Amino acid sequence: MSGWIDGLLSLSQNARWVLFSSMLLGMASGLIGCLAYWKRHSLMSDALAHAALPGVIIGFALLGQKNLTAMTLGAAASALLGGWLIQAIRSSGRIKEDTAMGLVLSIFFGFGIMLLALVNRLPGGGQSGLDSFIFGQAAAMVRSDVIIMSAVAIGVVLLVAVGFKEWKLLLFDPSFARGVGLPVRLLDTVYMAALVVVIVVGIQAVGVVLMAALLILPGLSARYWTRSFGGMLAVSALFGGAAGALGTLASTMGRGWPTGPFIVLAASALFAVSLLFGLRKGLVPALAASGMRVRREVVGDATGEGGRGKRQ
Amino acid sequence: MKTEAMERSAAGTADDGKAYGGINGLDGINDPNGSSGPDGKRDDGRKEISGTRGEVVLRVEGLCASYRNNRVLEDVGFEIRRGTLTAIVGPNGAGKSTLLRAMLDLHPRLAGSVRMFGRPYREGKARVGYVPQRSSVDWDFPTDALDVVMMGLYGQIGWLRRPRRAHRERALRALERMGLAGVARRQISQLSGGQQQRVFLARALVQDADLYFLDEPLAGVDAATERAIMDLLKTLRDEGKTVLVVHHDLQTVEDYFDHVLFLNRTVIAHGGTKEVFNRENLARTYGGTLRWLGGGAG
Numbered sequence: 001m002s003g004w005i006d007g008l009l010s011l012s013q014n015a016r017w018v019l020f021s022s023m024l025l026g027m028a029s030g031l032i033g034c035l036a037y038w039k040r041h042s043l044m045s046d047a048l049a050h051a052a053l054p055g056v057i058i059g060f061a062l063l064g065q066k067n068l069t070a071m072t073l074g075a076a077a078s079a080l081l082g083g084w085l086i087q088a089i090r091s092s093g094r095i096k097e098d099t100a101m102g103l104v105l106s107i108f109f110g111f112g113i114m115l116l117a118l119v120n121r122l123p124g125g126g127q128s129g130l131d132s133f134i135f136g137q138a139a140a141m142v143r144s145d146v147i148i149m150s151a152v153a154i155g156v157v158l159l160v161a162v163g164f165k166e167w168k169l170l171l172f173d174p175s176f177a178r179g180v181g182l183p184v185r186l187l188d189t190v191y192m193a194a195l196v197v198v199i200v201v202g203i204q205a206v207g208v209v210l211m212a213a214l215l216i217l218p219g220l221s222a223r224y225w226t227r228s229f230g231g232m233l234a235v236s237a238l239f240g241g242a243a244g245a246l247g248t249l250a251s252t253m254g255r256g257w258p259t260g261p262f263i264v265l266a267a268s269a270l271f272a273v274s275l276l277f278g279l280r281k282g283l284v285p286a287l288a289a290s291g292m293r294v295r296r297e298v299v300g301d302a303t304g305e306g307g308r309g310k311r312q
Numbered sequence: 313m314k315t316e317a318m319e320r321s322a323a324g325t326a327d328d329g330k331a332y333g334g335i336n337g338l339d340g341i342n343d344p345n346g347s348s349g350p351d352g353k354r355d356d357g358r359k360e361i362s363g364t365r366g367e368v369v370l371r372v373e374g375l376c377a378s379y380r381n382n383r384v385l386e387d388v389g390f391e392i393r394r395g396t397l398t399a400i401v402g403p404n405g406a407g408k409s410t411l412l413r414a415m416l417d418l419h420p421r422l423a424g425s426v427r428m429f430g431r432p433y434r435e436g437k438a439r440v441g442y443v444p445q446r447s448s449v450d451w452d453f454p455t456d457a458l459d460v461v462m463m464g465l466y467g468q469i470g471w472l473r474r475p476r477r478a479h480r481e482r483a484l485r486a487l488e489r490m491g492l493a494g495v496a497r498r499q500i501s502q503l504s505g506g507q508q509q510r511v512f513l514a515r516a517l518v519q520d521a522d523l524y525f526l527d528e529p530l531a532g533v534d535a536a537t538e539r540a541i542m543d544l545l546k547t548l549r550d551e552g553k554t555v556l557v558v559h560h561d562l563q564t565v566e567d568y569f570d571h572v573l574f575l576n577r578t579v580i581a582h583g584g585t586k587e588v589f590n591r592e593n594l595a596r597t598y599g600g601t602l603r604w605l606g607g608g609a610g
Binding site: 029038093121154163165168171172173175176178179181182195223226227228229232270 | 380381412413416417418437438440442444449450453454455459460463464466467469472474475501512517519531543
């Protein structure tokens with residue numbers, strides 16, 4: 001433990017900013033990830049992240065240098081194109097949504113890797129640092145990245161907080177939401193835009209391959225601790241922030257270590273702890289209570305509780 | 313509770329009457345029988361019945377809709393009058409749920425018009441309540457029964473506001489009316505299927521609408537829930553509200569509903585239960601697939 005604190009104290013000013021922005025990114029991912037979880041968009045977020053890669057490379061190739069604005073815009077454009085293609089393939093009829101996502105994910109990622117190989121052969125391309133977009137390199141972030149990331153994180157927190165009960169209704173029962181007059185289509189668009197923005201700013205730190213894990217794991221872990229949607233959002237933001245910070249810190253301990261895998265490992269560790277010890281559905285508390293439950297079921301059967309199912 | 317709801321409903325009707333009275337009046341007077349189906353014979357029967365009822369609150373004309381490239385609804389037309397409790401029956405795939413969703417702008421319409429209280433649905437949403445199929449949502453969602461019922465009030469609460477004590481009390485009263493006061497704070501995943509269905513009913517109840525659409529509210533519920541739901545629907549009708557129910561159990565139609573709409577891609581028959589619920593219409597709606605056990609009608 002003290003080694004970690006020493007490590008934290010010895011960090012340069014820049015490294016502390018990087019750590020801070022990874023934490024903010026984790027929080028934003030945790031929040032948007034909760035919405036994606038109930039939208040059943042976990043795989044969708046993975047597809048969008050992978051689909052961003054060609055845009056990053058094209059953005060670089062067009063300007064011939066590492067210009068973050070161009071690369072971010074490229075990432076957003078190609079992620080949105082991927083998302084649009086998934087919709088288009090699905091509504092064309094014959095192909096189901098999961099197949100469409102698998103298709104778009106692998107085709108865009110393969111195309112991106114191919115472009116990457118081409119660009120790396122260009123003069124100066126080898127030092128472009130483009131490889132870091134695959135597995136993430138938080139250390140490569142500069143001050144302007146930190147500012148962008150903070151702005152995105154604050155924007156996401158506000159977005160979720162402002163429309164808290166509206167998001168809840170939209171996610172739980174979209175048909176009814178339309179009936180009470182919610183602008184369902186607008187909210188869907190806003191959610192999709194926020195998801196893409198978080199993915200696009202996140203891939204520099206976490207990488208296109210592992211970005212989805214930072215969206216999925218915190219929300220999933222939070223489910224083991226809370227009974228309310230608000231609680232799930234709060235715990236998910238907490239876990240996401242912790243995973244971002246811990247993973248970044250761990251990756252600074254070795255030269256050139258990619259950040260993404262460490263962030264995802266940290267998120268996975270939090271998930272494992274939740275799965276085992278979570279107060280709501282964790283395995284250990286459930287086992288402890290199971291003795292009681294067995295007794296109750298036996299009593300329930302005796303009083304004819306089993307007969308109710310037959311009516312259906 | 314009941315009187316309060318009735319007062320509010322009466323006030324709402326009066327207000328709306330001022331704003332839209334002309335249109336409503338025309339609807340009732342000029343065209344009492346406008347939804348003539350392909351079969352002229354039925355119209356006579358319906359005229360008789362509709363003459364004894366209140367004004368037309370729902371008018372559907374020439375409605376067509378597709379589901380996955382298949383035309384499931386073809387030229388559907390009918391009128392529903394105030395204070396009726398109508399069952400929509402028909403075989404699987406007849407388009408019952410699609411009809412409900414198409415009327416509520418939840419499913420695209422290829423043609424036709426739907427008017428509620430004389431105007432399009434989107435202009436009068438506040439007067440319309442909808443109870444989706446229980447299976448249409450994920451009951452694992454982390455929330456409790458009271459919170460779900462409160463969702464029925466979100467339209468009134470508005471953006472950026474949190475539900476207040478008054479809203480919570482209204483939601484609690486609706487839960488009480490459905491016999492669920494004891495489980496208000498229980499996770500919805502822990503409720504039985506019947507309790508979940510009653511939570512949906514309570515949520516529609518707090519909306520205090522004048523026209524209700526329910527999609528299979530009695531599917532897979534226990535006998536006590538079925539009774540509670542039917543008691544509520546009959547009370548709502550007696551309070552002057554109008555209720556449309558997609559229903560699957562032909563055995564109970566005569567006991568529960570005063571009107572029946574037979575649907576199989578289009579309206580096969582529509583009218584008072586006593587007049588149209590007979591072997592002939594059942595056979596025309598269900599074709600050879602029906603093995604109807606009841607012997608009373610026909």
